[in-house]
Amino acid sequence: MNGSYMNKPIYRVFTFLTILFMAACATGKKPVRKNVKIDKYAITKKYGPTSVDTLPGATKVIPEKPADNAKKAALIASLTNLWQRDIDFNTFSGKAKMHYKGNGQNQEFTAHIRILKDKIIWVNVVAFGLVNAARVYVTPDSIILLNYLQKEVTKMPIADANKLMPAPVDFQTLQNFIIGNVLQKQGKITDATDFGGTWNLKAENDDIVQQVAYNKADSNMRSLQMRLKQKQTEGMMQYGSYDMVTGRKFANGRVVTINNEGKEYYLDMDFNNAVFDEQLDFPFSIPKSYTLK
Secondary structure, three states: OOHHHHOOOOHHHHHHHOOOOOOOOOOOOOOOOOOOOOOOOHHHHHHOOOOOOOOOOOOOOOOOOHHHHHHHHHHHHHHHHHHHOOOOOOEEEEEEEEEEEEOOEEEEEEEEEEEEOOOEEEEEEEEOOOEEEEEEEEOOOEEEEEEOOOOEEEEEEHHHHHHHOOOOOOHHHHHHHHHOOOOOOOOEEEEEEEEOOEEEEEEEOOOEEEEEEEEOOOOOEEEEEEEEOOOOEEEEEEEEEEEEEOOEEEEEEEEEEEEEOOEEEEEEEEEEEEEEOOOOOOOOOOOOOOEEO
16 A cells, blocks of 8 residues: 555545535435436436526526515524524434545545534544544634655644535534534525425535525435535535434435536545434544654
8 A cells, every 4th residue: 555545645535525516316215326427417417307497507587576575584584493493413423435546546445433512523534444544633714634644644624624614613623523513604694595305405606506495205304405606616515314313303425526626526424323412532633753744
């Protein structure tokens, strides 16, 4: 095994956690798995028509009638509780098998993830089923990475880490992604539609447009799309394989695709052994022999 596995190491995984743009998957089914061809409009091509508006490109604006505006306002009001709903917790731990494709790499690995809400995200990455490849310690202010394969340690503020990534990341967004909450709650809900088996909400602020689809049958979040207004970055995310985990509905399956300024990325996640609110520790020590980058 050579060190190339961890070149620009686990940060590449975290790039998926901020700009997610999704098409709908069939109700009750797991997300579509591997061999997904990623391009700017791959979700529509691969999975069929999406139940949320496609964010890229321009669309013709048709003026709405006052009756339509009133109906839409009523639908937004009735769905606001879904938008505001979060999985509440104190701690989380889980193991996720991951398949990553992007930037010339095609990797499979396992991530052991632990979270102390709003304070620590701890990730241990295992390659080939048995080799410790990296350990990451994230706080709201900083990221520390241990690269076990190259015996290096990287420390930096999250603001500087963003310079290495194809998309920005912050602690809260990363935490929400792992737990399965809407990524960002800032902004105003500007649109809502009743589309067959889903309700769909659109929200935006000065920087970001999000669209979220919820299953009518069980109110689970089914898909999420996100686009950055000031950057050619858009993402798609599916949620599936919901189970009750310590009294909470948790999406064990995730499929994420991103197009960032023409560069394409893909992440397929399968969680198991997920649990909330157990007592956890977050072991992290830096060997003296490691090189500081």
